[in-house]
Amino acid sequence: MKSCKIVSRKFDIEQSHTLNIAREHGAYNAVESAFSLDGEAIIEIIKTSGLRGKGGGGAPAGKKLSLIPRDGKRPSYLVVNADESEPGTFKDRQIIAKDPHLLIEGMIITSYAIGAHDAYIYIRGEYYQFQKILQEAIDEAYAAGIIGEKVMEHDYRLDITVHRGAGAYICGEKSALLESMEGKRGHPRLKPHQPEPEWYFGNPTLVSNVETIASVPFIVKNGADAYRQYGTKSSPGSLLFGLSGHVNRPGIYEVEFGVSMFEYIEHFGGGIKNGKKLKAVIPGGASTPVLTVEEAMCANLDYETLRAMGSSLGTGGMIVMDEDTCMVSALKNLLEFYHHESCGQCTPCREGTGWVDGILATLLEGKGRQEDIDRLLDVSGTMNGTTICVFAPAVSGVIDAFVQKFRGEFEAYLKEAR
Amino acid sequence: MSFAFTNENLEQIEALKKRYPSPKALSLPCLWIAQYQEGMISLDAIEAIGTLIDTPSMEIYRVATFYTMFNLEPVGTYHIQLCKTLSCALCGKAEILEHLQTKLGIAAGESSADGRYTLTQVECLGSCGTAPVMQINDRYYENLDRKKIDSILEVLK
Numbered sequence: 001m002k003s004c005k006i007v008s009r010k011f012d013i014e015q016s017h018t019l020n021i022a023r024e025h026g027a028y029n030a031v032e033s034a035f036s037l038d039g040e041a042i043i044e045i046i047k048t049s050g051l052r053g054k055g056g057g058g059a060p061a062g063k064k065l066s067l068i069p070r071d072g073k074r075p076s077y078l079v080v081n082a083d084e085s086e087p088g089t090f091k092d093r094q095i096i097a098k099d100p101h102l103l104i105e106g107m108i109i110t111s112y113a114i115g116a117h118d119a120y121i122y123i124r125g126e127y128y129q130f131q132k133i134l135q136e137a138i139d140e141a142y143a144a145g146i147i148g149e150k151v152m153e154h155d156y157r158l159d160i161t162v163h164r165g166a167g168a169y170i171c172g173e174k175s176a177l178l179e180s181m182e183g184k185r186g187h188p189r190l191k192p193h194q195p196e197p198e199w200y201f202g203n204p205t206l207v208s209n210v211e212t213i214a215s216v217p218f219i220v221k222n223g224a225d226a227y228r229q230y231g232t233k234s235s236p237g238s239l240l241f242g243l244s245g246h247v248n249r250p251g252i253y254e255v256e257f258g259v260s261m262f263e264y265i266e267h268f269g270g271g272i273k274n275g276k277k278l279k280a281v282i283p284g285g286a287s288t289p290v291l292t293v294e295e296a297m298c299a300n301l302d303y304e305t306l307r308a309m310g311s312s313l314g315t316g317g318m319i320v321m322d323e324d325t326c327m328v329s330a331l332k333n334l335l336e337f338y339h340h341e342s343c344g345q346c347t348p349c350r351e352g353t354g355w356v357d358g359i360l361a362t363l364l365e366g367k368g369r370q371e372d373i374d375r376l377l378d379v380s381g382t383m384n385g386t387t388i389c390v391f392a393p394a395v396s397g398v399i400d401a402f403v404q405k406f407r408g409e410f411e412a413y414l415k416e417a418r
Numbered sequence: 419m420s421f422a423f424t425n426e427n428l429e430q431i432e433a434l435k436k437r438y439p440s441p442k443a444l445s446l447p448c449l450w451i452a453q454y455q456e457g458m459i460s461l462d463a464i465e466a467i468g469t470l471i472d473t474p475s476m477e478i479y480r481v482a483t484f485y486t487m488f489n490l491e492p493v494g495t496y497h498i499q500l501c502k503t504l505s506c507a508l509c510g511k512a513e514i515l516e517h518l519q520t521k522l523g524i525a526a527g528e529s530s531a532d533g534r535y536t537l538t539q540v541e542c543l544g545s546c547g548t549a550p551v552m553q554i555n556d557r558y559y560e561n562l563d564r565k566k567i568d569s570i571l572e573v574l575k
């Protein structure tokens with residue numbers, strides 16, 4: 001299996017986070033290509049490339065860009081989502097630490113395309129040591145005249161500001177992120193109308209994932225077709241897929257969309273630790289429904305295959321579990337996470353996560369009753385479709401998949417109880 | 419105990435104001451600056467921030483209590499935060515926790531009597547590929563095992 005180096009091209013180069021080394025390897029070359037075009041032309045290229053958002057949702061990136069009004073009547077903003085808090089996901093951090101200039105380059109092009117002059121990076125508070133690398137890169141870019149009053153001698157102002165979060169998973173949700181950046185609690189907004197664009201202090205704002213923005217320079221420099229050479233028809237390009245859990249070589253390995261999940265785990269992950277057998281894979285961050293080994297064996301790493309299996313590609317961060325893993329404990333672990341991270345605005349989410357966590361605790365203590373297993377599914381049902389954001393429905397999908405696919409393990413705890 | 423930002427910090431805040439459409443955006447940056455200045459967030463600091471960025475101090479308080487990284491109570495000189503989420507749990511977090519508790523003589527959620535260490539368990543640190551992981555103050559320590567813990571604690575002594 002071949003790796004594919006669109007975003008990770010400079011990752012293995014020593015000192016790749018410094019401006020000089022990055023420039024030796026082509027950093028900021030795409031800015032010239034971009035400024036020879038107008039914003040609409042750039043958006044057109046991104047649309048044609050089929051680039052999809054890499055923050056978990058997979059929405060077409062070009063369309064999102066085109067929804068930012070370019071009438072010059074009011075400011076617009078670009079906000080890069082570097083909250084990266086979805087368990088199993090640690091890809092954006094690689095870009096920030098190893099090739100921050102690629103992110104800055106992508107931000108220049110994207111800001112120019114939507115007409116934004118102020119761009120922000122919202123980074124999770126825990127990533128402080130990576131934030132420092134990023135800030136140094138931004139400072140170097142200012143000093144070299146790459147950003148600031150002029151972008152590389154073009155008559156275009158761009159300021160980039162890093163905004164540090166402070167520990168709240170929900171701030172990765174884009175409207176919660178903007179609430180947080182407005183200085184408030186990170187509560188997702190009620191969105192009765194169109195989901196895009198988002199609004200920052202009442203002005204149209206594009207919120208995009210780090211890796212999405214870091215894919216833009218390649219596309220603008222090499223053209224949409226070059227990007228479409230990789231991946232499948234409806235999942236073009238590549239992703240920084242990741243492996244954690246019971247594999248021999250956990251890590252981030254970029255490949256094109258559409259490759260076999262099992263081969264990916266074997267090839268890059270070096271198979272399952274300690275010669276054990278595979279039991280289950282969470283395909284794309286904790287919030288995507290778990291796959292059984294049979295499903296994992298025939299899954300391909302693209303949006304359409306995983307959706308057809310009732311799961312989702314999510315962030316591409318796979319959590320691999322071996323044959324000895326207790327699926328009840330694994331689900332309990334995730335529910336503790338969700339219970340802690342629910343923002344608390346919606347009753348089904350706030351109460352449901354705590355309730356399910358409690359039932360699982362009872363089961364694990366050997367005090368469960370027969371009806372508890374169906375109650376897990378009942379509570380899960382109440383969390384689906386009645387909340388402000390998709391946090392609760394996602395948790396519901398997680399609970400259902402664990403209970404339905406590994407029901408025997410849940411029932412085994414009941415037998416012990418008797 | 420009253421609170422006042424140092425001049426240097428005030429300058430930093432004034433410079434940041436130019437970067438945002440409204441000073442209200444600065445609640446998180448100001449809370450961070452206050453926490454670095456004092457080691458924690460006091461009610462007086464919350465009051466001062468509210469005045470500085472034109473926001474009711476009750477709102478700043480609500481914000482400070484929403485985010486887990488702001489300490490409204492004092493923490494040890496070394497705040498050890500061990501990740502407890504799934505990938506770390508699958509890769510031996512329980513053993514690491516036990517070892518830390520034994521070595522430090524405190525349970526998770528507690529601080530040592532001399533005020534040097536606080537041990538807490540936290541959710542996913544976004545470092546699942548190098549599990550188990552912990553954070554001590556602003557730094558990550560990855561691929562932990564007992565030996566590594568021993569040498570890290572040795573350096574902190």
Ligand SMILES: Cc1cc2nc3c(=O)[nH]c(=O)nc-3n(C[C@H](O)[C@H](O)[C@H](O)COP(=O)(O)O)c2cc1C
Nearest residue numbers: 053054055081083084085172173174207208209212
């Ligand atoms: C609960 C929740 C958490 C999220 N966390 C993140 C995150 O950490 N990083 C991210 O880029 N997107 C996250 N998202 C998705 C964002 O809302 C948003 O769709 C994304 O940042 C848009 O960027 P993209 O179109 O480039 O993917 C999260 C969504 C939800 C519902």
Ligand code: SF4
Nearest residue numbers: 343345346349387389
């Ligand atoms: S679904 Fe949960 S996380 Fe989302 S807004 Fe409601 S309470 Fe908050």
Ligand code: FES
Nearest residue numbers: 501506543545546
């Ligand atoms: S689960 Fe521990 S860092 Fe992600």
